[in-house]
Amino acid sequence: MKSHAKVVVIGGGVVGCSVLFHLARHGWTDVVLLERDELTSGSTWHAAGGMHTINGDPNVAKLQKYTISLYKEIEELSGQATGVHLTGGVLLAATEARLDWLRGVVAKGRYLGIDLEEISPNEAAELMPLLDPKQFVGAVRNKEDGHLDPSGVTHAYAKAARKLGAEVERFTKVEDIVRRPDGSWRVITNKGEVVAEHVVNAGGLWAREVGRMVGLELPVLAMEHMYLITEDMPEVAAWNQKTGTEIIHAVDFDGELYLRQERGGMLMGTYEKANKPWSEFQTPWNFGHELLEPDIDRIAPSLEVGFRHFPAFQNTGIKQIINGPFTFAPDGNPLVGPVRGLPGFWVACGVMAGFSQGGGVGLALSNWMIEGDPGADIWAMDVARYGDWATMAYTNAKVRENYSRRFSIRFPNEELPAGRPLKTTPVYDALSAKGAQWGVSYGLEVPLWYAPDGVRDEFSWRRSSDFDHVAKEVAAVRGGVGLAEISNFAKYAVTGEGAAGWLDRMLACKLPKRGRMTLAPMLKDDGRLIGDFTLANIDDGEWFIAGSGIAEQYHMRWFEAHLPKNGSVRIEALGQKLAGLAIAGPKARDVLAKVTRADVSNAAFPFMAVARMDIGMAPCLVGRVSYTGDLGYEIWVAPEYQRAAFGALMAAGEEFGIGLFGSRALNALRLEKNYGSWAREYRPTYGPLEAGLDRFVAYGKEADFIGKAAALAERKQGGKLRLRAFIVEADDADVIGDEPIWFDGAVRGWVTSGGYAHHAKRSVAMGYVPKEIADEADGFEIEILGKRHGARIQSAPLFDANFERMRA
């Protein structure tokens, strides 16, 4: 074993081997993979080997498509068979709601280049002869489904990597990982030590234990998972003989089942409701090529449905039941990327669909390590999407929920209950008493809307029980004044004598003067967005930044990686050390003036001003800015004072009819101002010109801000895309995001977000289209639930296009 390497990859499952291959293919060949046993000795060896392109997140779907396309290449490069059978498959819907969901999947496939087609149950039965068409209302055909040999694929990655110069050390167990003073890592094994610049934790079933070696508690949990293999079935033999092809894959969502042919019989797996975690606290190191005891009672309810939906199963025997563990993150997507606070330590774990996702994970991680950027939008897999709230118990609750809902529909207005409430603010009980319906954002309970007694969300793809109530909240803001809790923003304090210079380099905007705020895009080296913030200059050496709450860890990882080593700049993520309230609407100033002695007249406290002031008895930081696009104020307050500030504002607002509004109303309000938001409109694949944030980029400023050269190039070349707001001729359903945008009969773009703008009484969608068509007046359509609706670009905001209200 070598004593030094650029990279040590820990774990020889499909994911570790893919990472090794991709690093070597990308040119880093001084890389070694350490495996405590034979390759495949975790989850990999007993996987069912299914692969598919569909995923709830379009960016993960793209990486799944890449993974499947890779198998031919690694087979050729390694000479190792991967056993890939690209059979195609059918996705089956037994209810209308499921069919609506599937139509959304087909629609997304149009701009992702995934070939999906809606078919009838009878057409599905012609493709997959074992199903009873009477049990289904519709289906989708997917040509890119199939299965493979899990061990063959893993060895093909490893052999291909070796051919490119990488090394693989089997029976080499990593026992500890220690940081050296120069920042490199001592990887201590049972066979000696390797010093490495980078370490990748691809420990699969033991990823938690490997993480603990560096003081990290990763939110992953293994679950038991069962599939059965039948005896040979005459129906299978007859089909094979008649068509000369295998029986294709099937996913029966309402039965929570997946099926495929396995030799002369069938394989049927299920994500059972009564699921069971495995090794909740500590994975035993002596677990290897072993299986767990099957528990047929646990999967019996799903099998019953399966036997009804696929009657041929009633006449066959079960040859074997496989029960094996594999790991999940709380939302079921992988954990990938660099870990904040541990430079050179990377994770590629929690991969629950290694044969659909392993290639994409390897590609993204190797790009990130070598180029400094994953090269794709991988937010849905980024380890930074979790913070300290993702504790072991939280992970346990959420993974179990996610597993039991693997094939369940999640409606756009459906909030999942497990692991909640966890983080709450001091006004939580007061808002609950007013009917707050809670959602969750980065672990924090967030009011979505306020329901009268007896009214709750009815889960639907269409406008639902909240519609009229959200409309009232919007009317309260536009007609008088509303109050929202906004503690879910990320808040950062930046201090130190180097703060201004550092911010000037980090952020693409011009720095605001003392007592002023500005919108502040942040760019990566390639000139694309990595953040959009509000930056406030409180007192020169003291700066305050507000940004997207879900990206707190993501942004801190970026900020900290760019801090000067001399300690001249300090940045702190304030998390819930600061709570937030917002008031907005034409009467907002009247309310504020009643509770503070500060002069908040337009002359003394104009749009984009910021100042400390007391609200009632509570000391606050107040900025004159509002995401509603109305006259409004964002108020930042220490949690111990939030109730007092809330009480003072509500009491002062009474005479103006102050109403509470939640994040759904806020969405409706910002849509009629064409305001985008992070992780929806603004993502790391778009340039500021494309995203319409170029007006906040100080291209000419003296400071050489990160991404400046690339941003200037984008401005010169014009980028490829444009963000646009559309008015949609919708019926009873609005866009939720990820719908295709048609132009002249072809899919040309995608929706990033939208909804119903209650004040303007319009259905609005925001999305990206190629710049060549971005100023066309006609010809657009947006597909919602399988139907195309006319749409037109709304370039001037629907509300207050001249910014008079905001600046009044």
Ligand SMILES: Cc1cc2nc3c(=O)[nH]c(=O)nc-3n(C[C@H](O)[C@H](O)[C@H](O)COP(=O)(O)OP(=O)(O)OC[C@H]3O[C@@H](n4cnc5c(N)ncnc54)[C@H](O)[C@@H]3O)c2cc1C
């Ligand atoms: C019953 C079942 C059916 C499945 N079916 C499918 C399917 O159809 N399709 C699909 O895509 N996925 C399926 N999966 C999931 C799939 O198996 C996983 O996604 C995949 O195996 C994860 O691979 P991995 O490399 O991340 O982890 P693992 O396979 O667990 O690999 C981790 C490796 O790291 C090694 N290791 C850990 N710690 C150390 C250390 N300290 N030192 C050295 N080595 C270490 C381990 O020995 C192990 O070999 C199934 C899983 C199960 C259990």
